[in-house]
Amino acid sequence: MVDDFAKxxxxxxxxxxxxxxxxxxxxxxxxxxxxxxxxxxTNLLGLVKHLTMTEAWYLGAVFGRPYSVTLPRYDxxxxxxxxxxxxEAHESRADIVGGYERACRHADATIDALPxxxxxxxxxxxxxxxxxxxxxxxxxxxxxRHAGHAxxxxxxxxxxxxxxxxxxxxxxxxxxxxxxxxIEAAAQAAAGLDR
Numbered sequence: 001m002v003d004d005f006a007k008x009x010x011x012x013x014x015x016x017x018x019x020x021x022x023x024x025x026x027x028x029x030x031x032x033x034x035x036x037x038x039x040x041x042t043n044l045l046g047l048v049k050h051l052t053m054t055e056a057w058y059l060g061a062v063f064g065r066p067y068s069v070t071l072p073r074y075d076x077x078x079x080x081x082x083x084x085x086x087x088e089a090h091e092s093r094a095d096i097v098g099g100y101e102r103a104c105r106h107a108d109a110t111i112d113a114l115p116x117x118x119x120x121x122x123x124x125x126x127x128x129x130x131x132x133x134x135x136x137x138x139x140x141x142x143x144x145r146h147a148g149h150a151x152x153x154x155x156x157x158x159x160x161x162x163x164x165x166x167x168x169x170x171x172x173x174x175x176x177x178x179x180x181x182x183i184e185a186a187a188q189a190a191a192g193l194d195r
Contacts, residue, residue, distance in 0.1 A: 006116060007115075007116040007136070010140055011108075011111050011136065014136065014139055014143060017144045018100075018104055021048060021051060021143065022097065024044055024150040025045070025048070025093070025097070027158075027160075028044060028158075032044075033045045034046070035157075037156045037157070038153075042153055043085075045093060047153075048100050049085070049087055049096050049099070049100070050146065051143060052096070052103045053103075054139060054143070055100070055103035055106070055107040056069070056071055056103040056106060058135050058139050058142075059106070059107030059111060059135060059136075060106055060110060062121060062122050062130070063110055063118060063135075065106070065110050067103060067106050069099065069103075111136070114132050115132065116131070118131065120135055122135070
């Protein structure tokens with residue numbers, strides 16, 4: 001009984017995190033959805049492409065349920081995580097989003113088919129023998145981590161804030177400027193810079 005509840009609870013949270021990530025693409029131009037906005041090149045569509053690998057590997061091959069599309073592995077020789085965090089010009093937004101949605105359906109089928117204590121094997125982890133529970137938690141954390149990145153990137157693009165783009169926080173520019181000024185003043189005071 002508790003196992004079924006835990007599995008359903010984690011799965012629902014993963015679904016919500018997925019929707020949060022995809023929602024950040026709404027209303028964003030083709031350029032802005034790909035544009036690198038951090039020193040390391042973080043961009044909205046690249047985050048979705050990266051999460052496709054997360055879903056496909058962790059909730060697919062790790063449990064003997066390989067995904068139908070060949071994707072790089074985290075332990076491939078010469079693989080660098082940054083390789084999956086950007087989108088080439090010939091890759092369309094529809095292809096990237098569609099690939100993510102397919103990987104999520106594949107992951108959902110794995111979650112539905114297996115008990116929460118189903119064994120899996122993650123060769124690139126220090127403790128590679130896992131259970132579905134461990135991997136559900138990992139995928140939830142990974143997706144939420146990148147949803148947070150998407151929040152910041154989207155705010156940099158057009159000022160949109162909030163977990164749901166359709167329901168943004170209603171504060172005018174002057175209100176945000178005043179809020180930011182309070183934070184800056186507190187930071188300066190804490191560092192002894194306000195003298």
